Amino acid sequence: MATTGDSIFAGVRSYAAADRKITRIPLHYPYPKRWWIAFAVTGFFVLVWLVSVVWLFWRGVGVWGIQMPVPWGFAISNYVWWIGMGHAGTLISALFLLINQGWRNSINRFAEAMTVFAVLMAGMYPILHLGRPWLFYWLIPYPNTMTVWPQFKSPLEWDLFAVSTYLIVSVLFFYIGLIPDLASVRDRARRRWVKMIYGVLALGWRGSARHWKRWQVAYWICAGLAVPLVVSVHSGVSLLFAVGLEPGWHSTLFPAYFVLGAVFEGFAVVTLIAISLRTIFGLEVMVTDRHLDILGKLVLATGLMTAYGYLFDSFHAWYSGDPYERGTLMDRLFGGYAWSFWATILCNVVAIQLLWFESMRRRTWLLFTIAALVTFGMWAERFMLLVTGLYRDFLTSSWQSYWPSFWDWSLFAGTIGLFLFLFLLFVRLVPMISIFEVAEAMREERADG
Amino acid sequence: MAEWTDDGACLLAHFDNADDLLRAVTRLREEGYRLLEGYTPFPVDGLAEALHFEERRLPRIALMGAVFGGAGGMLMLWYLNAYDFPINVGGRPLDAWAAFALPAFEMLVLFAVLSVIGAMLWFNGLPRLHHPLFDARGFERVSSDRFLLAVGRADPLFDAERSGRLLEELGAVDLEMLAP
Structure with missing residues (x-):
């Protein structure tokens, strides 16, 4: 095991015990009442989401607070926030698989689910933001009677390709990793129709040595492709900003700065989910204190890299000597949206400093609070970067502030509700921890010890 | 030489752990058996190599x-x-x-x-909704804690009596003959 000495899965007695503990959750769900309450609450927000979307389609983007010179608003800052969240799931799953980090085996499944749902939420926003969302397919290059093609020198087209590829690859990676566990649920299921559903989903998986070998080769290749994919996707997102000439956006730092911020945010959300799931389902033997410790370190490390981005983004603006760049920097620090800048610094730079200390990382409630602060901080950061780049245009006469309307907020709340709703379904229906990978890590660990 | 075919005509031996399975596969290969396949709950390091299976x-x-x-x-x-x-x-x-x-x-x-x-x-021949192996006794434990070894009945060395005895010597806890 590439991590340190003490055993991660010492608390799990046998493969069969691990298997029973995890397959039991979808098959004999332990807390049906609480689940239904959570389902109803998130279901309400799904309705809020639905109403917000229908109202938007009915009246157009004017229901939001956007105007000139801030035509992007929540639609784009939330898009960046959601898609960034997804990246950590891919990295935990793919990157840590490639560098042989066995501890990743008990958190990769729900991290991947988080990725899939977050990318869905993200992908919805730019489409809704189109003036005529029902024509979104015009972005796709297909032979059409108008005899025109999309313009691929535009980052908007890059993002269409990046996000749709990322969604397809994330779903496939999640599903391929899930097949052996679906077979496990199929084999544990008693009722015939349950067996049939999981049997069909498991595609007839038999766990033969040849199956496993081919599966492993394919899984590793997908992992190797997923890591640069993440970097390309979020670089593409950052180029939406950086390719434009707006002061505060037009910087070569942006791709790296955005990718790191995204991963930072994602690790924080994985921490929130890991702590919630292990507390609710009593999975402390699989999602151990060691895992939380490692997640704490990852949040700290990526947070410091993001802080470097804040520092150099500001330095760049000052050093350029450009009055508009400097003006945007001053707006960020002291302007109408200064609260979002200082909230960012407080949550993303100051709060995480506690994570230097192991005693702090091991306090679950503290780690949870810091992760929640970072999740909010990254949201504030994306909002700050977007709005401060726009609201004071080159011409003083066109300066105008952006304030989100009720429908901005309701759609945002709706997407959070929909995300949690999908996550609840995932927890209820699918093994939320990868059974066979935990068993594999247990075997390696015991062979080493 | 004959290749392993996934038709379910085989002798299935159950093992309690991956090491016993690996040992049995190595031994049967040494004896000259070629139509072998392992079934495991998770990818066992070295099993594909022991079966001389490569995926290029x-x-x-x-x-x-x-x-x-x-x-x-x-x-x-x-x-x-x-x-x-x-x-x-x-x-x-x-x-x-x-x-x-x-x-x-x-x-x-x-x-x-x-x-x-x-x-x-x-x-891998997937998706496939049914397979003769699913009818085998205790095959569902492959996804939990059993490690199975299948010896193809088309193998020239195959002999129900002798092969069975050899597998038992190697620590098989259960044996079952499957017809296609």
Whole structure:
């Protein structure tokens, strides 16, 4: 095991015990009442989401607070926030698989689910933001009677390709990793129709040595492709900003700065989910204190890299000597949206400093609070970067502030509700921890010890 | 030489742990058995090697998918924006390969992933809704804590009596003969 000495899965007695503990959750769900309450609450927000979307389609983007010179608003800052969240799931799953980090085996499944749902939420926003969302397919290059093609020198087209590829690859990676566990649920299921559903989903998986070998080769290749994919996707997102000439956006730092911020945010959300799931389902033997410790370190490390981005983004603006760049920097620090800048610094730079200390990382409630602060901080950061780049245009006469309307907020709340709703379904229906990978890590660990 | 066929005509031996299975596979190979297959709850390191099974096609297929997606993507973008529908934006070059690189890279990844996953399922004979092995006694424990070894009945060395005895000596806890 590439991590340190003490055993991660010492608390799990046998493969069969691990298997029973995890397959039991979808098959004999332990807390049906609480689940239904959570389902109803998130279901309400799904309705809020639905109403917000229908109202938007009915009246157009004017229901939001956007105007000139801030035509992007929540639609784009939330898009960046959601898609960034997804990246950590891919990295935990793919990157840590490639560098042989066995501890990743008990958190990769729900991290991947988080990725899939977050990318869905993200992908919805730019489409809704189109003036005529029902024509979104015009972005796709297909032979059409108008005899025109999309313009691929535009980052908007890059993002269409990046996000749709990322969604397809994330779903496939999640599903391929899930097949052996679906077979496990199929084999544990008693009722015939349950067996049939999981049997069909498991595609007839038999766990033969040849199956496993081919599966492993394919899984590793997908992992190797997923890591640069993440970097390309979020670089593409950052180029939406950086390719434009707006002061505060037009910087070569942006791709790296955005990718790191995204991963930072994602690790924080994985921490929130890991702590919630292990507390609710009593999975402390699989999602151990060691895992939380490692997640704490990852949040700290990526947070410091993001802080470097804040520092150099500001330095760049000052050093350029450009009055508009400097003006945007001053707006960020002291302007109408200064609260979002200082909230960012407080949550993303100051709060995480506690994570230097192991005693702090091991306090679950503290780690949870810091992760929640970072999740909010990254949201504030994306909002700050977007709005401060726009609201004071080159011409003083066109300066105008952006304030989100009720429908901005309701759609945002709706997407959070929909995300949690999908996550609840995932927890209820699918093994939320990868059974066979935990068993594999247990075997390696015991062979080493 | 005969190849392993996934038809379910075999003698199934159950083992309690991966090490016993690995030992049995190695021993049977030494004896000269060739039609062997293991069934395990998780990928067991070294089992495919012990069975002398290699998978070289998948990386090549992934590479082909990547080349197809990447080069085809670049070509498509060039055709769309430089040839079929050229738009002059401030005198910038029409064949803007640097601008096309990102979407072409996404297509590279997409086609590589689709082809390698498709090929993996195809070679594995999946999806397949039923298989004779699913009728075997205790086969459902393969996904939990059992390690199975299948000896093909088409193997020239196969003999129900002798092969069975050998497997029991090697620590098999249960044996079952499957007809196709």
